[in-house]
Amino acid sequence: MLAKLLKYEFKATSRTFIPLYIVLLVFAVINRIITPEKILISSNSFIIKDILAVVGITLYIGLILAVVVVTLIIMIQRFYKNLLGNEGYLMFTLPVQSWKLIASKVITSLTWSVLSFFITITSLVIVIGPKNIVSGIRDMLAFIQKSMGGAGFVILPIYGLLAVVSSILTVFTAIALGQLFSRHRVIASFGMYCAIYAVYQLLMLLYMLLVGNNIAPTFLKGTPSIWDLNLFSLLFILFECVRISINFVITNKILKNKLNLE
Amino acid sequence: MNNILECRNLTKTFGTLKALDNINLDIPRGKIIGLLGPNASGKTTFLKICNGLLTPSSGEITIGGYKPGIETKKIVSYLPEKTYLNDWMKVSDIISFFRDFYEDFNTDKAYDMLGKLGIRTNDRLKTMSKGTKEKVQLILVMSRESQLYLLDEPIGGVDPASRDYILDTILRNYNENATIIISTHIISDIEKILDEVIFIKQGNIVLNKTVDEIREENQKSVDSLFREVFRC
Amino acid sequence: MPWEVNPDRPIYLQLAEQLELKICSGVYPLGSRLPSVRDLAQEASVNPNTMQRALAKLEEDGLVYTNRTNGKFVTENKDIIQKVKGKIAQEQVKNFLKKMDELGFTHTEILSIISEILRGGKQ
Numbered sequence: 263m264l265a266k267l268l269k270y271e272f273k274a275t276s277r278t279f280i281p282l283y284i285v286l287l288v289f290a291v292i293n294r295i296i297t298p299e300k301i302l303i304s305s306n307s308f309i310i311k312d313i314l315a316v317v318g319i320t321l322y323i324g325l326i327l328a329v330v331v332v333t334l335i336i337m338i339q340r341f342y343k344n345l346l347g348n349e350g351y352l353m354f355t356l357p358v359q360s361w362k363l364i365a366s367k368v369i370t371s372l373t374w375s376v377l378s379f380f381i382t383i384t385s386l387v388i389v390i391g392p393k394n395i396v397s398g399i400r401d402m403l404a405f406i407q408k409s410m411g412g413a414g415f416v417i418l419p420i421y422g423l424l425a426v427v428s429s430i431l432t433v434f435t436a437i438a439l440g441q442l443f444s445r446h447r448v449i450a451s452f453g454m455y456c457a458i459y460a461v462y463q464l465l466m467l468l469y470m471l472l473v474g475n476n477i478a479p480t481f482l483k484g485t486p487s488i489w490d491l492n493l494f495s496l497l498f499i500l501f502e503c504v505r506i507s508i509n510f511v512i513t514n515k516i517l518k519n520k521l522n523l524e
Numbered sequence: 525m526n527n528i529l530e531c532r533n534l535t536k537t538f539g540t541l542k543a544l545d546n547i548n549l550d551i552p553r554g555k556i557i558g559l560l561g562p563n564a565s566g567k568t569t570f571l572k573i574c575n576g577l578l579t580p581s582s583g584e585i586t587i588g589g590y591k592p593g594i595e596t597k598k599i600v601s602y603l604p605e606k607t608y609l610n611d612w613m614k615v616s617d618i619i620s621f622f623r624d625f626y627e628d629f630n631t632d633k634a635y636d637m638l639g640k641l642g643i644r645t646n647d648r649l650k651t652m653s654k655g656t657k658e659k660v661q662l663i664l665v666m667s668r669e670s671q672l673y674l675l676d677e678p679i680g681g682v683d684p685a686s687r688d689y690i691l692d693t694i695l696r697n698y699n700e701n702a703t704i705i706i707s708t709h710i711i712s713d714i715e716k717i718l719d720e721v722i723f724i725k726q727g728n729i730v731l732n733k734t735v736d737e738i739r740e741e742n743q744k745s746v747d748s749l750f751r752e753v754f755r756c
Numbered sequence: 757m758p759w760e761v762n763p764d765r766p767i768y769l770q771l772a773e774q775l776e777l778k779i780c781s782g783v784y785p786l787g788s789r790l791p792s793v794r795d796l797a798q799e800a801s802v803n804p805n806t807m808q809r810a811l812a813k814l815e816e817d818g819l820v821y822t823n824r825t826n827g828k829f830v831t832e833n834k835d836i837i838q839k840v841k842g843k844i845a846q847e848q849v850k851n852f853l854k855k856m857d858e859l860g861f862t863h864t865e866i867l868s869i870i871s872e873i874l875r876g877g878k879q
Contacts, residue, residue, distance in 0.1 A: 266624045277612060344610075352608040355575050356625050357597040444539070519579055522538075523572075556803050688801075695798055716761050716802045736766040736806070745763030
């Protein structure tokens, strides 16, 4: 059933994302053609070619912003509109468990977030040219190797993914909590999001101090050892796992037992 | 299992509002039943509880022996008052959606009924009028071979010809192992196809009889009796 | 002949009467097979169970019988049909006479009105 839900989620969302990605990449190519690297360095002449280049770059940046915003909006919309709007009458009368509905949204949102990120990077490579980007990436990889060793290449991506899942779920939980109110649900959701965010920031700070003091003392002293950095990151992975679990359980409980569609 | 639905002391409160007050019902199989009452009498609340869209405050309800949940959703086909279809879909998309999730969905029947209305598989829901979308939803619901059909206001706000079409579709898809519960406040058109009627007033059941019993005992139609019972 | 259902009497009784009429007038001839309950119900836009009740009443009265093959058939007994026809005729006349009585006509006046209309019809 989860697979079927994913099929329809992707069907519903790819109609927006695929064209957007294509437009972004096309614009990247256009910018590559009309804006060779040299133009990005300031020059004194002010001819049509330069104006075109500036317009091109502006539009390109606009498109990147659009990708970011659209990824966020679609994520919210799929949860809010599809589950809690009129479509909820369809979704919640399907013979599927509510946790699968949540999971399908999380997985697709995660996928699009990651894809949006990589497509954006790809478009940057197209516009700026591989040399700068590749050397930048190489530097970053070397840095990770130096500070965290080989384990860093496993731990950091995992943490990154978990952090994205965690943010997605926090939004969902906030929307679900907003549903508990009989009126002004949207404002309540915003309020809930701020509240949850604040709580987790506080908890994270406390956790960091706790871990810093007791488990990985070298971390707070400014020269963390490889071991401590890895340990620290692992503990943060644990933090995110707990956070994800709590959010998931709360959201599921609300959708299962406290659902009240308009 | 002779009754498809049984509920005991079913109550639902929203804050201080008691939407359903101690409902006791035994609904047999193979009947077409009218759940009749004015707006805000508790009809939609009751149907939502049957579907698992709301949880009871107290009391219990079983459908086919199960509490509302995944097992009941497999055997209950629900037509809500709202349009729940997503505009971007084509007819073929929504049909494969239903086929994917519901084992009892009869694809041929659905295409047959849609074809008779002149709706083609590649039509987008976005291009359809509200009335047509409502008919599509009805067709989807009636194409499932379920044990309990719950139709919430299927003929409200619909022109007379469409009303006839809807009632005809309901009769056509009737099968003696399934029960259809129609919730409505427009009674005269629908009286002839009902076996039994349940009057619900402010969350309470005030009457539960067959149509012919009402006509024999009262020498008037259900419609007239309704006007009496619910006089403002 | 479209089916008529009036609001104030039990539906199954009205259906039974109209089925009787159709049988007596030959719409469903002697010995013929009746359409299925579902089809009849569909035609009349009524609940199949109600139509079933109407047919059950006709079976009680002997106008209709159920075959092993699960179809319902009109009786082949002409006498029963005649009796039912006679019963319908009597009811119609009684209703007519009641109305005429309310209007204050005497029996002689009623008979002459009838002859006049019948004569007019033949021309």
